[in-house]
Amino acid sequence: MPVRDAGRGFLLVVEGIDGTGKSTLASGLHARLLGLGLPSVLTFEPTDGPWGRQLRRSFSAERRLSPREELDLFIRDRMEHVRTILRPALLQGRIVVCDRYYFSTMAYQGARGLDPWEIQRINEGFAPVPDLVLLLELVPEQALRRIRERRGDVPNSFERGEYLRLVTDIFARIDAPYLTRLDAALSAAELLDVSWKVLRGRLDLRTAAVQGA
Numbered sequence: 116m117p118v119r120d121a122g123r124g125f126l127l128v129v130e131g132i133d134g135t136g137k138s139t140l141a142s143g144l145h146a147r148l149l150g151l152g153l154p155s156v157l158t159f160e161p162t163d164g165p166w167g168r169q170l171r172r173s174f175s176a177e178r179r180l181s182p183r184e185e186l187d188l189f190i191r192d193r194m195e196h197v198r199t200i201l202r203p204a205l206l207q208g209r210i211v212v213c214d215r216y217y218f219s220t221m222a223y224q225g226a227r228g229l230d231p232w233e234i235q236r237i238n239e240g241f242a243p244v245p246d247l248v249l250l251l252e253l254v255p256e257q258a259l260r261r262i263r264e265r266r267g268d269v270p271n272s273f274e275r276g277e278y279l280r281l282v283t284d285i286f287a288r289i290d291a292p293y294l295t296r297l298d299a300a301l302s303a304a305e306l307l308d309v310s311w312k313v314l315r316g317r318l319d320l321r322t323a324a325v326q327g328a
Contacts, residue, residue, distance in 0.1 A: 124205030125321060126243055127314060128216040131251030131286070132279050134258030135299035136306060140251065141214040143307040144314060148210055156204045158196070159214035166192035182227040189220045190237065197242050205243060210318075217242055218250075218289060226281035231288075244293070247317045249310050250286060251299035255279035258299075 129141045141157060148155035161167030166188045173180040173188075180188070193216075204211050217238035225231030253261075255276055295313050297306060 123208045125210045125247075125318060126201070126205060126213065126245045127210065128213045128218065128245045128248045129251065130215060130218045130248055131299060132222075132253065132255065132258050132282055134261040135251035135253045136261075136303055137251060138214050139303050140249070140306055140310055141212050143303070144310060145212045147307075147311055148212070154207070154209040156200065156209050156211045157214075158200050158211065160196060160216060160219070161189070161192050162196050162200075164192060164195050166195065182224055182229050185227075186220070186224050186229060186234065189217075189224070193217060193220075193238065193242055201243060213245075216245065216248075218248060218286070221289065222282045222285040225285045226278055231285050246293060246321065247314065248291070248294045249313065250289070250294055250296050251306070252283075252286070252296055253299035255283055 127144065129137045129144075131137050138159070141159070145155050145157040161170045170185060170188050170192065173185055179185070201211060201213070217235065220238065221231035221234045224234060258279065259276060297309060297313075299306065301309065
């Protein structure tokens with residue numbers, strides 16, 4: 116059964132392939148929440164913990180770990196993240212803004228041949244299900260161009276064209292009532308405004324539900 120025992124907090128997840136502006140959006144939403152005096156935590160996955168660092172080394176290594184080995188690290192990293200950051204913040208009633216979550220694991224490891232729905236089942240056995248997922252959508256070619264031009268980076272093994280097309284296909288198949296798809300081709304300012312409206316709407320609904328309980 117999906118985990119929903121996270122108190123009165125609110126879990127917002129920003130998802131999408133690399134180059135869609137996830138980190139910029141997550142930071143912008145977090146800043147607006149703080150500006151309104153709302154208790155908020157900004158976090159990300161993979162984390163900077165030992166499992167997350169191993170994953171990042173694998174992403175850029177000449178010989179990557181196998182999909183199963185990486186999945187094991189993702190799960191270990193997420194369990195630590197849930198235990199030390201996500202669940203405590205949610206139990207304190209905070210709004211958690213998370214840059215990537217288990218939906219990225221579904222899409223990226225699924226593109227390497229694993230079953231994305233089995234990955235979802237495993238993760239929802241221990242990780243809180245989000246209240247809102249903002250999924251930023253952009254064609255892989257444009258995302259790669261952004262990575263090269265805006266970040267000045269050489270795409271790593273998680274950012275190759277054909278691989279990103281497979282990842283995009285899996286993201287397109289994920290369906291849930293808490294998921295909202297957004298056009299990442301918008302400017303950063305436009306995307307922030309649209310996302311903020313969606314988030315405010317969900318927070319208002321949550322407040323109404325709590326008051327009516």
